[in-house]
Amino acid sequence: xxxxxxxxxxxxxxxxxxxxxxxxxxxxxxxxxxxxxxxxxxxxxxxxxxxxxxxxxxxxxxxxxxxxxxxxxxxxxxxxxxxxxxxxxxxxxxxxxxxxxxxxxxxxxxxxxxxxxxxxxxxxxxxxxxxxxxxxxxxxxxxxxxxxxxxxxxxxxxxxxxxxxxxxxxxxxxxxxxxxxxxxxxxxxxxxxxxxxxxxxxxxxxxxxxxxxxxxxxxxxxxxxxxxxxxxxxxxxxxxxxxxxxxxxxxxxxxxxxxxxxxxxxxxxxxxxxxxxxxxxxxxxxxxxxx
Amino acid sequence: xxxxxxxxxxxxxxxxxxxxxxxxxxxxxxxxxxxxxxxxxxxxxxxxxxxxxxxxxxxxxxxxxxxxxxxxxxxxxxxxxxxxxxxxxxxxxxxxxxxxxxxxxxxxxxxxxxxxxxxxxxxxxxxxxxxxxxxxxxxxxxxxxxxxxxxxxxxxxxxxxxxxxxxxxxxxxxxxxxxxxxxxxxxxxxxxxxxxxxxxxxxxxxxxxxxxxxxxxxxxxxxxxxxxxxxxxxxxxxxxxxxxxxxxxxxxxxxxxxxxxxxxxxxxxxxxxxxxxxxxxxxxxxxxxxxxxxxxxxxxxxxxxxxxxxxxxxxxxxxxxxxxxxxxxxxxxxxxxxxxxxxxxx
Numbered sequence: 051x052x053x054x055x056x057x058x059x060x061x062x063x064x065x066x067x068x069x070x071x072x073x074x075x076x077x078x079x080x081x082x083x084x085x086x087x088x089x090x091x092x093x094x095x096x097x098x099x100x101x102x103x104x105x106x107x108x109x110x111x112x113x114x115x116x117x118x119x120x121x122x123x124x125x126x127x128x129x130x131x132x133x134x135x136x137x138x139x140x141x142x143x144x145x146x147x148x149x150x151x152x153x154x155x156x157x158x159x160x161x162x163x164x165x166x167x168x169x170x171x172x173x174x175x176x177x178x179x180x181x182x183x184x185x186x187x188x189x190x191x192x193x194x195x196x197x198x199x200x201x202x203x204x205x206x207x208x209x210x211x212x213x214x215x216x217x218x219x220x221x222x223x224x225x226x227x228x229x230x231x232x233x234x235x236x237x238x239x240x241x242x243x244x245x246x247x248x249x250x251x252x253x254x255x256x257x258x259x260x261x262x263x264x265x266x267x268x269x270x271x272x273x274x275x276x277x278x279x280x281x282x283x284x285x286x287x288x289x290x291x292x293x294x295x296x297x298x299x300x301x302x303x304x305x306x307x308x309x310x311x312x313x314x315x316x317x318x319x320x321x322x323x324x325x326x327x328x329x330x331x332x333x334x335x336x337x338x339x340x341x
Numbered sequence: 342x343x344x345x346x347x348x349x350x351x352x353x354x355x356x357x358x359x360x361x362x363x364x365x366x367x368x369x370x371x372x373x374x375x376x377x378x379x380x381x382x383x384x385x386x387x388x389x390x391x392x393x394x395x396x397x398x399x400x401x402x403x404x405x406x407x408x409x410x411x412x413x414x415x416x417x418x419x420x421x422x423x424x425x426x427x428x429x430x431x432x433x434x435x436x437x438x439x440x441x442x443x444x445x446x447x448x449x450x451x452x453x454x455x456x457x458x459x460x461x462x463x464x465x466x467x468x469x470x471x472x473x474x475x476x477x478x479x480x481x482x483x484x485x486x487x488x489x490x491x492x493x494x495x496x497x498x499x500x501x502x503x504x505x506x507x508x509x510x511x512x513x514x515x516x517x518x519x520x521x522x523x524x525x526x527x528x529x530x531x532x533x534x535x536x537x538x539x540x541x542x543x544x545x546x547x548x549x550x551x552x553x554x555x556x557x558x559x560x561x562x563x564x565x566x567x568x569x570x571x572x573x574x575x576x577x578x579x580x581x582x583x584x585x586x587x588x589x590x591x592x593x594x595x596x597x598x599x600x601x602x603x604x605x606x607x608x609x610x611x612x613x614x615x616x617x618x619x620x621x622x623x624x625x626x627x628x629x630x631x632x633x634x635x636x637x638x639x640x641x642x643x644x645x646x647x648x649x650x651x652x653x654x655x656x657x658x659x660x661x662x663x664x665x666x667x668x669x670x671x672x673x674x675x676x677x678x679x680x681x682x683x684x685x686x687x
Contacts, residue, residue: 133657142394145478146616154650273483280479314487321480321483322463325466329471
């Protein structure tokens with residue numbers, strides 16, 4: 051029982067990282083129909099930002115969070131502006147296109163930082179943990195969970211309270227109608243990309259707390275993050291949250307009960323089974339289009 | 342005689358002359374490219390004709406390859422012995438899963454049936470629920486990821502990360518002997534030729550037209566009373582069987598099968614050739630697969646790091662400037678100076 055309960059913060063922190071990654075994907079996918087395989091490399095860029103900044107000041111880990119957001123966000127913006135906007139309406143082509151970009155970015159990281167993994171030293175106040183009701187809570191896991199909560203609340207406030215967020219929801223729901231109503235959809239698209247890629251960068255910084263940083267860091271998480279999007283439903287904040295938590299726990303506990311190699315297969319089977327019941331994911335935007 | 346016929350004859354002649362002129366090493370490489378070309382035919386069917394972007398062909402390639410490798414390992418080990426890697430990982434008795442693979446007929450049947458069955462089940466479950474397009478692509482990619490992790494994890498059954506290697510014989514052929522290698526090459530070329538013809542006939546048949554119709558307007562086809570899910574499932578299964586056969590040939594040709602050849606990246610690499618050559622034209626897909634893999638060998642010999650830049654860059658360039666591949670460039674030029682433009686989406 052103790053071991054089972056100790057799995058809780060691990061499962062939740064996996065979910066938190068998945069959520070940070072999936073948020074960007076679900077909005078770029080839901081809003082623009084773009085499947086961004088290079089999203090994983092934005093995670094990597096965020097992680098390397100934390101690596102480069104460490105030791106610069108005493109609080110460089112906290113500084114790394116906004117810097118990584120900016121670095122990854124600008125990379126996303128550049129990608130959208132230079133290539134992806136030519137490909138709207140061709141989701142499968144964007145998938146392949148961004149995969150090509152991701153190959154180039156990975157090799158670039160290998161040339162810049164070397165192929166071996168590097169380590170980011172966690173700040174002193176994140177080392178150790180606290181016992182709550184006999185449950186061991188490592189500080190780094192708690193921090194990641196807190197970070198994800200802050201980001202999700204931020205995105206939610208943005209979507210519901212700010213004019214820019216309302217415009218974004220309008221474009222997700224009906225692009226043409228939004229355009230006719232005077233919303234500059236192109237600008238909204240670019241901003242969504244900036245936001246989503248930036249969150250991936252933040253996720254990258256969070257990942258340095260639980261493991262080493264390498265050129266292929268992004269590839270480990272991108273597939274699971276896409277599964278979150280598929281299971282949660284496109285462009286749905288609550289769907290992404292629920293699916294990320296479900297997948298994080300499923301991954302965490304299945305690895306604990308069976309061995310890790312079977313866990314991935316079982317997760318895959320579970321998702322196929324889930325799609326039999328809800329082929330569109332947990333939450334669907336109601337519309338009259340044929341599905 | 343049309344240009345298509347002439348180039349087909351030229352290709353057949355070139356393939357037939359290859360064993361006489363190429364060194365055994367180069368011939369082996371060519372045979373490897375032919376294996377990838379077989380996968381490319383399947384991808385061109387599923388993706389080009391059916392609009393199903395499958396990012397998990399490595400899985401079916403691997404299922405076929407492992408089925409063949411298991412038989413070859415058992416044949417080598419003899420009636421009582423264990424395959425070498427099992428001895429190394431401390432397995433004492435042959436696992437039940439392995440036992441039937443001692444039978445060559447069973448192994449050959451498994452090469453076709455196992456990938457076919459997996460694809461059929463997945464296709465049926467997914468397409469019936471109208472999960473399609475990008476969703477299907479993501480699911481097939483997740484399958485590839487899970488499959489590789491499973492193979493690596495089950496060390497005693499599959500040889501883990503190292504996979505299986507050191508094959509000496511293939512149905513009585515000596516793989517260490519140049520003549521044996523030539524024979525294996527001939528088999529690969531023959532299988533490619535037969536599957537190319539099968540695919541060609543399929544595309545030209547009523548079923549092929551239905552498939553293109555499903556790609557371009559799935560709902561309309563459904564309203565006409567057909568079952569698009571079944572059409573897609575059958576096509577996906579056929580393409581998986583082709584990948585399985587290619588994997589089974591890959592084992593004697595290259596002499597190794599391991600998870601590193603089957604994961605997400607290799608599955609996507611299989612697509613690069615098809616995209617470059619032209620996914621809507623079967624012959625273009627084959628030529629693209631051979632050319633891209635040849636380029637990979639060429640660059641890997643001299644500067645390996647450059648290849649990833651080149652491959653990524655090539656992919657981006659082709660998609661931006663020639664979404665229908667090189668075969669499409671010819672078509673586009675013809676369209677520009679001819680009359681009717683052909684719109685292709687998906």
